[in-house]
Amino acid sequence: MSAVSFSSWNGKIIDNRTGKAAKAAVPGIPTMLGDKSFSALMGWNGMVVSETVANIPSLALGYLREARKLSCGECSVCSIGIDRLIGLIDGLIAGKGKKQDIAEIERIARGVMELSKCNFGRASAVTPVYDAVRYYKDDFLALTAGKKGTTRPYKTAVTAPCLEACPARLDIPGYIELIRNNRFGESLDLIRKRCILPGVIGRACTHPCEDACVRNGIDKTLAIRLLKRAAADSDLSSGASALKKPTAERPEKVAVVGAGPAGLAATYHLRRMGYQVTVFEALPKGGGMAAVGIPDYRLPKRILEHEVELIRSLGADFRYNRRIEKLDMDELTAQGFKAIFLGVGAHEGTKMGCKGEDAGYEGFVDGAVFLRELALGKTVEPKGKVVIVGGGNVAMDCARSCVRLGFKDVEILYRRTRKEMPARAEEVDEALEEGIKIRYLVAPVAVLADGNRVRGVECIRMKLGEPDSSGRRRPVPVKGSEFKVKADLVIPAIGQKPDLGFAKDVIQVTGWGTIEVNPDTLRTNLEGVFAGGDCVSGPATLIEALDAGNRAARSIDAYLQGRTLEPEVSFKGIDVKAQRIEGFIDACPQEKVTLLDPKERVKSFDEVEGPFGNDAAMKEANRCLRCYRLVVWE
Numbered sequence: 220m221s222a223v224s225f226s227s228w229n230g231k232i233i234d235n236r237t238g239k240a241a242k243a244a245v246p247g248i249p250t251m252l253g254d255k256s257f258s259a260l261m262g263w264n265g266m267v268v269s270e271t272v273a274n275i276p277s278l279a280l281g282y283l284r285e286a287r288k289l290s291c292g293e294c295s296v297c298s299i300g301i302d303r304l305i306g307l308i309d310g311l312i313a314g315k316g317k318k319q320d321i322a323e324i325e326r327i328a329r330g331v332m333e334l335s336k337c338n339f340g341r342a343s344a345v346t347p348v349y350d351a352v353r354y355y356k357d358d359f360l361a362l363t364a365g366k367k368g369t370t371r372p373y374k375t376a377v378t379a380p381c382l383e384a385c386p387a388r389l390d391i392p393g394y395i396e397l398i399r400n401n402r403f404g405e406s407l408d409l410i411r412k413r414c415i416l417p418g419v420i421g422r423a424c425t426h427p428c429e430d431a432c433v434r435n436g437i438d439k440t441l442a443i444r445l446l447k448r449a450a451a452d453s454d455l456s457s458g459a460s461a462l463k464k465p466t467a468e469r470p471e472k473v474a475v476v477g478a479g480p481a482g483l484a485a486t487y488h489l490r491r492m493g494y495q496v497t498v499f500e501a502l503p504k505g506g507g508m509a510a511v512g513i514p515d516y517r518l519p520k521r522i523l524e525h526e527v528e529l530i531r532s533l534g535a536d537f538r539y540n541r542r543i544e545k546l547d548m549d550e551l552t553a554q555g556f557k558a559i560f561l562g563v564g565a566h567e568g569t570k571m572g573c574k575g576e577d578a579g580y581e582g583f584v585d586g587a588v589f590l591r592e593l594a595l596g597k598t599v600e601p602k603g604k605v606v607i608v609g610g611g612n613v614a615m616d617c618a619r620s621c622v623r624l625g626f627k628d629v630e631i632l633y634r635r636t637r638k639e640m641p642a643r644a645e646e647v648d649e650a651l652e653e654g655i656k657i658r659y660l661v662a663p664v665a666v667l668a669d670g671n672r673v674r675g676v677e678c679i680r681m682k683l684g685e686p687d688s689s690g691r692r693r694p695v696p697v698k699g700s701e702f703k704v705k706a707d708l709v710i711p712a713i714g715q716k717p718d719l720g721f722a723k724d725v726i727q728v729t730g731w732g733t734i735e736v737n738p739d740t741l742r743t744n745l746e747g748v749f750a751g752g753d754c755v756s757g758p759a760t761l762i763e764a765l766d767a768g769n770r771a772a773r774s775i776d777a778y779l780q781g782r783t784l785e786p787e788v789s790f791k792g793i794d795v796k797a798q799r800i801e802g803f804i805d806a807c808p809q810e811k812v813t814l815l816d817p818k819e820r821v822k823s824f825d826e827v828e829g830p831f832g833n834d835a836a837m838k839e840a841n842r843c844l845r846c847y848r849l850v851v852w853e
């Protein structure tokens with residue numbers, strides 16, 4: 220749909236029904252749901268109708284039926300109100316309604332919008348139905364002449380501002396609501412549908428969802444990440460539930476290369492569908508960067524190991540210490556694999572572009588390699604000073620690990636200022652609390668050594684220039700400002716890229732050195748080969764990798780079954796934060812968890828962040844405003 224006949228979206232009335240040609244679509248009004256067009260749509264923020272004759276009473280009834288499923292029933296004005304509205308509109312369509320029913324519908328709808336407790340009742344539950352009886356009154360009046368109306372099938376989708384911001388589109392209000400009602404197990408089941416590493420993600424997710432939480436405008440975001448951890452922890456402490464086994468087996472074999480989050484998510488979903496999955500993993504354990512990147516003090520390995528083991532227990536054949544050296548399609552086909560998923564991550568350190576970095580000096584080690592070796596049991600003697608180059612989370616992890624190893628002098632060099640640092644603010648704060656120094660606006664120009672042993676780095680001071688393509692101000696060297704920093708261990712941690720040597724010359728790569736895929740299907744240039752996670756996106760996040768694995772499994776299934784992949788409903792381009800009815804919401808402080816005292820935590824790799832207990836989790840969940848955004852369309 221590209222033009223609107225009528226819109227009440229955002230409370231702004233656009234009415235083109237007077238015989239004139241419909242005007243072009245107005246910015247801010249949804250006219251498509253992703254690639255899906257509609258003749259009429261009812262949603263939390265109003266209704267949008269195209270020129271086509273739409274069956275408005277039928278759509279209003281559909282909307283209310285869907286809204287009733289989301290009404291928790293805690294305030295009767297919402298649940299009973301919706302039931303009454305369904306009854307009245309049902310009666311009208313059945314030819315049994317009266318004229319005064321229309322005024323009654325308007326009155327009840329207004330009551331629900333004014334008196335409901337939560338954001339759903341107030342802002343979503345009946346809003347477009349209220350608009351429909353006011354602006355399409357004739358359509359409802361026509362049903363009072365004794366003749367029966369008709370109903371038409373409709374489609375529906377639900378989102379929420381937090382859900383839209385989550386890369387894997389977790390049903391956040393849904394799992395929070397289950398926690399609120401002390402149904403931790405069901406909450407975990409719901410989380411697992413899109414996040415098969417809930418304990419891991421509940422600890423280490425970058426939680427973009429929390430930035431989008433509507434509570435931010437009132438007091439503070441819901442602790443969405445920690446609530447996920449609470450669901451996972453509660454399960455673990457009550458004996459750990461098993462994952463549901465596939466209901467039927469399928470004969471097709473699928474190879475998954477890489478047991479990182481992307482590969483694990485693909486494996487889980489493919490196994491649940493019954494496919495025979497073999498996982499090839501270069502390392503001796505699963506989890507990818509969650510296993511050999513993220514340190515224990517942020518993510519205890521027993522949590523990850525438990526979740527990997529659950530996935531393995533579904534019957535996938537995990538082959539550890541098995542690096543695929545060459546992507547040989549003939550060999551894989553001969554072994555009977557009908558589809559292949561590449562989730563090989565981004566493990567090759569990016570070069571700093573300075574003198575001496577390729578000399579192979581002792582005491583010079585890439586950040587991701589340093590953390591990997593540590594995770595695989597290498598001992599590091601904490602002698603002298605460590606210098607870490609970079610301002611991202613990997614740099615913070617290296618620095619904080621070094622402090623825990625016993626290094627007394629740990630310094631981070633970063634070429635911009637704190638404001639531009641890509642590391643999460645809490646990571647930087649915690650690093651500073653642990654005594655790590657950060658020197659801003661400096662960049663290395665040479666690695667210094669005595670013979671083959673690192674002795675420090677030569678740096679140059681920087682100043683900030685114009686913003687670059689990332690939007691951050693570009694660091695510009697200050698001529699003649701070179702100086703030396705002594706160090707016994709130098710760890711560059713400025714980024715990683717995929718190591719695609721095993722697929723050289725066969726797989727198509729982008730200019731960024733990542734695998735080229737169709738963004739909808741995750742298919743590569745090779746027949747039957749799919750890819751996702753960091754090897755496609757470049758270094759990103761755990762939850763993005765899980766999302767890639769989830770999507771790859773759906774796409775591989777469609778491919779193997781000869782179906783076209785049906786895209787999910789997309790709310791892209793629609794402002795899901797906007798809601799025209801705000802109402803008054805009491806401020807309510809966020810529940811807090813305790814952090815280990817900095818003096819204590821530097822002594823070991825013990826987990827820094829404490830958990831919510833079940834009671835605190837339920838209290839925190841009760842702060843959720845249930846900002847469901849429902850849409851129904853035909």
Ligand SMILES: Cc1cc2nc3c(=O)[nH]c(=O)nc-3n(C[C@H](O)[C@H](O)[C@H](O)COP(=O)(O)OP(=O)(O)OC[C@H]3O[C@@H](n4cnc5c(N)ncnc54)[C@H](O)[C@@H]3O)c2cc1C
Nearest residue numbers: 477479480481501507508512543564752753759760761764
């Ligand atoms: C130090 C560090 C800290 C991080 N902290 C966070 C964080 O706090 N929160 C967050 O959200 N994200 C974080 N990330 C990013 C996150 O870990 C990654 O985005 C995520 O793990 C990517 O998942 P993946 O499955 O695509 O790849 P990976 O996790 O890298 O897994 C790829 C797997 O493939 C295997 N493999 C590679 N090549 C082959 C081959 N040829 N044959 C067989 N196996 C192969 C690798 O051994 C590896 O196990 C961090 C990353 C690092 C490096």
Ligand code: SF4
Nearest residue numbers: 381432433843844846
């Ligand atoms: S209040 Fe709840 S539903 Fe609303 S955005 Fe925050 S977490 Fe999501």
Ligand code: SF4
Nearest residue numbers: 385424426427428444
């Ligand atoms: S996975 Fe991350 S982004 Fe998604 S809901 Fe959980 S914490 Fe938020």
